Amino acid sequence: MIKTIKKYSANALFILAFSGIVISGCKKSGENSEPNESIKDSKTEAIHNVNGRLQFASTKALNQTLESLRNKETDYLKNWENQQGFKSLRSSPAEEGGLLSSFGFPQHYAAVINEKGEYMVGDTIVWFNKGLKHMIPGNDEAKLAKVKQNPATSEISFQAGATTLNRNLSTKSGSTITMGVDLGNGNGDARYQKEFRHDNDPGSIRKIIFEIQNYVEDAGKFGKLHMLYTRIKQEYKGSQWRPAGETMEKWISNGTYTITYNSTFNNALLYQSGSIPYAPQTDGNNLQYAFPTVYSASGTIKADVTGDYHARVTVPGYSQGIWDVRATW
Numbered sequence: 001m002i003k004t005i006k007k008y009s010a011n012a013l014f015i016l017a018f019s020g021i022v023i024s025g026c027k028k029s030g031e032n033s034e035p036n037e038s039i040k041d042s043k044t045e046a047i048h049n050v051n052g053r054l055q056f057a058s059t060k061a062l063n064q065t066l067e068s069l070r071n072k073e074t075d076y077l078k079n080w081e082n083q084q085g086f087k088s089l090r091s092s093p094a095e096e097g098g099l100l101s102s103f104g105f106p107q108h109y110a111a112v113i114n115e116k117g118e119y120m121v122g123d124t125i126v127w128f129n130k131g132l133k134h135m136i137p138g139n140d141e142a143k144l145a146k147v148k149q150n151p152a153t154s155e156i157s158f159q160a161g162a163t164t165l166n167r168n169l170s171t172k173s174g175s176t177i178t179m180g181v182d183l184g185n186g187n188g189d190a191r192y193q194k195e196f197r198h199d200n201d202p203g204s205i206r207k208i209i210f211e212i213q214n215y216v217e218d219a220g221k222f223g224k225l226h227m228l229y230t231r232i233k234q235e236y237k238g239s240q241w242r243p244a245g246e247t248m249e250k251w252i253s254n255g256t257y258t259i260t261y262n263s264t265f266n267n268a269l270l271y272q273s274g275s276i277p278y279a280p281q282t283d284g285n286n287l288q289y290a291f292p293t294v295y296s297a298s299g300t301i302k303a304d305v306t307g308d309y310h311a312r313v314t315v316p317g318y319s320q321g322i323w324d325v326r327a328t329w
Contacts, residue, residue: 049085054112055120062112062121066293069108071277074285077111089113103128104162104213106227106290133160133217158218192309192327196320205237206244208323210309216299223264224299229290230255230276232311234321245284246315252289253278255307261296270294276307282314305329 046061047054056062069077081088089099090110099117100110113119117128125136125144135156136144147154190211198204215227230252236244255276263270272292281287294301306328313321 047084050120052087053114053116053118053120053125054084054086056112057122059121065112066108069111070106070290071288072108073279073281074107074283077107081111087115089115089117099128102131103160104215106213106215106229107286107288108290109215109227128160131159131161132157158220160217161215162213163216189329191329192325194323196318199317199319201317206246206313206318206321207235207237207241208248208311208313208321209233209235210311210323210325210327212303212305212329214301214303219264219295223295223297226259226261226294226296226301227290228259228294228301228303229288230305230307231289232287232309234311234313243286246313246318246321247282247284248311248313248321249280249282250287250309250311251278251280252276252287252307252309255289255305257291257306258304259291259294260302260304261294261300262298264295264297267297276305303329 046057047065048057049055056065069080072080077088077090081091088111089105090107090113092098092100092115099105099113105113113128119126120139123137123139125139125141127134127136127144127147129148129151132151132154134147134151134154135158136147137156151157190209192210193207195205195207197206210230210232212228212230215229217225219225232250232252234244234246234248235241255278256274257276258271258273260269260271262268272294274292276289279287279289291303306326309323309325309327311321311323
C-alpha cells in the first residue's frame with residue numbers, strides 16, 4: 001500500500017530511506033571485533049542517537065552504515081551499538097511473534113533499528129509494524145503516536161518482511177533430509193533440519209537448521225528491495241520451537257551463490273554471484289551470511305546457493321547434535 005501526503009511522495013521518501021545501497025564484494029565475517037577508526041570517522045559521524053532512535057543525516061550515511069555492518073560478527077555489532085549508546089532490535093530478547101521473528105530482518109539491518117522498530121533518515125521517522133514499514137515525515141512525533149495507536153491512519157506505508165523465495169519446487173529437498181519437521185513460518189527455505197535429543201533426557205528436544213531467508217521491502221516504482229541471507233541456527237522444543245543458546249561450532253565452506261533478478265529500469269536479466277567466505281564461529285549465536293542487496297522489477301528473484309554446512313553442539317550431553325550437509329538451494 002502506497003499513499004501520498006501533501007508535497008511528500010512515497011517514492012521520494014523511499015529514495016530517502018534506501019536508494020543507492022552500495023553493493024560490494026564479499027568480505028570475511030568478523031575480521032575485527034572492534035569498529036576501526038576509519039569506520040568511526042566515515043560511517044558514524046553522521047549518526048545521532050535521538051531519544052533511543054538512530055538518526056542518519058542522509059541516505060548516504062544510512063547506506064554506508066548498512067554496508068559496513070553487513071556480515072560483521074556479533075561482537076563487532078555489539079561494540080558498534082555500544083558506541084552509539086543504543087539498544088538495537090538485534091540485541092533485544094527474541095520473542096515469538098515479535099518484530100525480529102515476524103519481519104525476518106537480517107542482522108545488520110536489525111542493528112540500526114531500535115527495540116520499538118524505529119530509525120530516522122533526515123527528518124523522516126521509519127516505524128515497522130505488522131508487515132508494514134510506515135514513514136512519518138517532518139519529525140512528527142505526534143503523528144507517529146497517532147499512527148501507533150491506529151495504524152490505519154498512516155498516510156505512507158510499504159509492505160515489508162520475509163517472503164517466499166521464487167524457487168523450482170521440483171528441486172525441493174525431501175523428507176529424508178528435512179527429518180519430518182516443518183519449514184518454519186513458510187517464508188524462507190529451511191529445508192535442511194535435523195532433530196535430536198539430549199543423551200540423558202529424551203524430553204529435551206533440539207534441532208539444527210540450515211536455511212535461506214529473503215527479506216523484501218516494497219519500493220514503489222523502484223520495484224522490490226531484497227536482502228537475502230543464509231543462516232545456521234539451533235532451536236529447542238517447548239510449547240513451540242524457540243531459539244536455543246547452547247554453544248555450537250558452525251561454518252559454511254566451499255559456498256557459492258548466484259542471485260538472478262530483473263532490472264527495475266529496463267527489465268533486463270541481471271545477476272550477482274560470488275563465494276561465501278569460510279568464517280568459523282563458535283558461540284550461542286546464529287551464523288548468518290547476507291548476500292548483496294538487490295532490487296527487482298517483479299518482486300521475485302532466483303537464488304542458487306550451495307555450500308558445505310557444518311554445525312556441532314559443543315555442550316556435553318548432546319552427542320547427537322552434529323550435522324554436516326552439502327546444501328543446495
